[in-house]
Amino acid sequence: MKIIVTDEVAQEGLALLQQDPRVQLDVRLGLKKEELYSIIGDYDVIITRSGTTVDKPLLDAATKLKMVARAGVGVDNVDVDYASSKGVIVVNAPFGNTNSAAEHAMALLLSFCRNVTKANTSLKGGAWKRAPFTGYELKGRKAGVIGLGKVGGRVATRLKAFECDVIACDPYIAEKRAHDLGVRLVTLDEVVKTCDIITVHTPLTDETRDMIGKKELAAMKEGVIIINAARGGIINEEAMLEALDSGKVAGAAFDVWSQEPPDSETLKKLIGHEKMVVTPHLGANTFEAQVNVAVDVSREIIHYLNEQPVDNALNIPRFDASLMDQMRPYLTLMNVLADFAIQLVGSNLNKITFSYTGSLAQHDCTPITVSGLAALLNRRVEQEVNMVNAQLVADRMGIVVEEAKSSQSEAFSNMITLTIEGSGEKRLISGTLFEGVPRVVKLRDYQMDFRPEEHMLLLAYGDRPGMIGRIGTILGEHDINIGSMNLGRREKKGEAMVILSLDSQVSPEVVEKVKAATDATFIKPLYLVTAK
Ligand SMILES: NC(=O)C1=CN([C@@H]2O[C@H](COP(=O)(O)OP(=O)(O)OC[C@H]3O[C@@H](n4cnc5c(N)ncnc54)[C@H](O)[C@@H]3O)[C@@H](O)[C@H]2O)C=CC1
Numbered sequence: 001m002k003i004i005v006t007d008e009v010a011q012e013g014l015a016l017l018q019q020d021p022r023v024q025l026d027v028r029l030g031l032k033k034e035e036l037y038s039i040i041g042d043y044d045v046i047i048t049r050s051g052t053t054v055d056k057p058l059l060d061a062a063t064k065l066k067m068v069a070r071a072g073v074g075v076d077n078v079d080v081d082y083a084s085s086k087g088v089i090v091v092n093a094p095f096g097n098t099n100s101a102a103e104h105a106m107a108l109l110l111s112f113c114r115n116v117t118k119a120n121t122s123l124k125g126g127a128w129k130r131a132p133f134t135g136y137e138l139k140g141r142k143a144g145v146i147g148l149g150k151v152g153g154r155v156a157t158r159l160k161a162f163e164c165d166v167i168a169c170d171p172y173i174a175e176k177r178a179h180d181l182g183v184r185l186v187t188l189d190e191v192v193k194t195c196d197i198i199t200v201h202t203p204l205t206d207e208t209r210d211m212i213g214k215k216e217l218a219a220m221k222e223g224v225i226i227i228n229a230a231r232g233g234i235i236n237e238e239a240m241l242e243a244l245d246s247g248k249v250a251g252a253a254f255d256v257w258s259q260e261p262p263d264s265e266t267l268k269k270l271i272g273h274e275k276m277v278v279t280p281h282l283g284a285n286t287f288e289a290q291v292n293v294a295v296d297v298s299r300e301i302i303h304y305l306n307e308q309p310v311d312n313a314l315n316i317p318r319f320d321a322s323l324m325d326q327m328r329p330y331l332t333l334m335n336v337l338a339d340f341a342i343q344l345v346g347s348n349l350n351k352i353t354f355s356y357t358g359s360l361a362q363h364d365c366t367p368i369t370v371s372g373l374a375a376l377l378n379r380r381v382e383q384e385v386n387m388v389n390a391q392l393v394a395d396r397m398g399i400v401v402e403e404a405k406s407s408q409s410e411a412f413s414n415m416i417t418l419t420i421e422g423s424g425e426k427r428l429i430s431g432t433l434f435e436g437v438p439r440v441v442k443l444r445d446y447q448m449d450f451r452p453e454e455h456m457l458l459l460a461y462g463d464r465p466g467m468i469g470r471i472g473t474i475l476g477e478h479d480i481n482i483g484s485m486n487l488g489r490r491e492k493k494g495e496a497m498v499i500l501s502l503d504s505q506v507s508p509e510v511v512e513k514v515k516a517a518t519d520a521t522f523i524k525p526l527y528l529v530t531a532k
């Protein structure tokens with residue numbers, strides 16, 4: 001696996017990858033866009049921070065890319081949707097820098113309130129002035145936290161420790177979270193109109209861009225203090241500049257900018273404004289956070305290499321961590337069923353139904369469905385299909401994908417049934433786990449019971465004496481050993497469905513001989529990669 005690192009990432013994390021003999025790691029900092037485009041095609045993984053924009057042109061040039069690993073939280077520098085359409089996994093490190101970001105927001109706030117930066121410059125310049133640097137206390141002030149996630153929650157706790165009256169606005173969290181943090185959950189409007197201090201901690205999305213603009217600033221209390229250590233652009237920078245100039249806002253402290261490094265006139269004025277405390281995106285820049293995020297993304301890459309679940313992938317459906325061990329065998333079962341069934345369908349696929357019965361149906365089975373869909377489509381399209389892009393590829397091919405659930409089990413406590421419909425054909429296969437091992441229990445409407453193996457031969461013929469002997473003789477003559485045999489039939493001397501597991505592959509000539517000897521109405525050799 002070839003990995004390129006394009007932003008500064010702590011050595012402690014990279015060491016994990018450098019020690020792995022399967023990995024070639026190239027640290028290439030400060031590359032120009034064109035340089036990166038010209039070499040990215042060689043790499044399987046790109047590790048970035050916020051300094052590299054992983055956009056459409058880069059993803060198009062990255063023909064081998066499997067994963068974008070963002071050593072940090074925000075993925076607004078990555079086109080996640082486009083990466084998904086190309087089957088590229090996007091992983092981040094959502095926890096490692098939370099504390100640093102929260103502490104930095106407090107550092108910015110306290111620096112502004114106590115004029116630390118100005119007084120520092122003044123004293124270092126040889127002056128001994130105190131009166132111009134009279135500041136504000138936090139105690140007793142009303143503080144509003146916008147976005148009560150990991151960082152916002154920690155900021156709220158720290159503001160409370162400074163004896164602020166803290167309220168928060170976050171339409172997506174449970175009230176219990178706010179309650180547990182001892183914070184009153186209110187509307188954005190209430191935060192805007194009633195707070196002395198406002199700090200934003202949301203991601204930058206279409207919804208949060210310009211969330212604080214001219215209108216919101218106008219509605220704020222005179223002398224409000226505003227902090228942004230989340231993302232540039234959540235607070236409209238032009239409106240901010242005007243509000244500082246007009247005196248509406250007492251001061252602001254920003255760590256993040258809509259353009260990094262900042263170059264526009266507005267940003268230059270904002271950064272130079274005497275009422276602003278500014279830092280160049282330092283929220284996560286602590287030794288602790290950088291080691292944490294580097295180790296986290298490196299571990300994710302190693303999980304991927306080991307074919308283990310990637311915990312922080314943003315574009316792969318996954319189970320709750322507590323369910324993962326229980327569900328993993330069903331992912332294997334589904335892949336085997338999909339691998340088996342798709343080989344029985346000759347025509348274009350129209351519809352695929354994934355049905356879950358028994359206690360399995362009580363859970364969210366999306367990861368199993370998506371995994372099965374990827375296994376099916378991988379046999380049909382040239383593009384590599386995985387859990388990231390399976391649904392998108394199915395949509396593009398016009399295949400209807402349905403999921404059905406019933407907690408009422410039939411003969412088995414849990415069963416998965418895959419029904420594939422093509423033009424004029426319909427194939428159905430059901431499977432269950434027996435002592436954790438996949439078994440097929442139904443094919444079409446025949447009750448069967450066999451363990452899927454790497455090489456199999458499936459055939460249907462009119463049942464009559466001597467057929468099994470004929471098949472055995474032909475296979476024996478060609479040195480093909482039969483591991484097991486399972487026969488399903490509805491009535492004596494009716495149609496029989498026979499599945500043989502074989503120790504080796506059957507050639508087309510042998511298949512023809514078996515077909516002729518049994519007058520088979522259907523015969524198909526199967527090769528199950530998933531059962532190897
Ligand atoms: N300055 C820096 O170096 C760092 C900045 N960050 C940024 O901080 C932000 C928050 O990070 P985390 O707390 O880890 O993320 P998180 O996902 O744990 O929390 C974000 C919260 O924002 C809320 N939210 C989303 N849309 C909202 C809206 N319209 N109104 C109110 N709340 C909304 C979500 O419900 C969620 O609770 C991210 O943008 C991240 O990139 C994070 C780490 C370092």
Ligand SMILES: O=C(O)CCC(=O)C(=O)O
Pocket residue numbers: 049050071072073074075097281283284285
């Ligand atoms: O990588 C960085 O330093 C930026 C950290 C950050 O903003 C994030 O994790 O969202």
